[in-house]
Amino acid sequence: MRHLPRPLALVTLSLVLAACSKVTVENYNKLEPGMPYAKVQELLGKPDKCSDILTVRNCVWGDDKSNINVSFVADQVVLFTSENIR
Helix, strand or coil: CCCCCHHHHHHHHHHHHHHHCCCCHHHHCCCCCCCEHHHHHHHHCCCCEEEEECCEEEEEEECCCCEEEEEEECCEEEEEEEECCC
16 A cells, blocks of 8 residues: 655645634634624634633634634623634
8 A cells, every 4th residue: 555755644634624724714704793602612613712801701713823812791702803814
């Protein structure tokens, strides 16, 4: 049985993983003020990190280079931004 050369296999794996990302312009455009946290999690998956400051919960999906950042008050979207998403 023949195997793919290692560099080609790594490129293929990277492309497959990138295609599975939920941090996309399409999903960002579905976000709406007032959307419940549970609905955002259905859309984007589990956040990569969240922090709470007083009554505001800020969650990030993605990494430092490409991400969607959503702020919640009382489990409802009040603000959302993105950086370098496709």
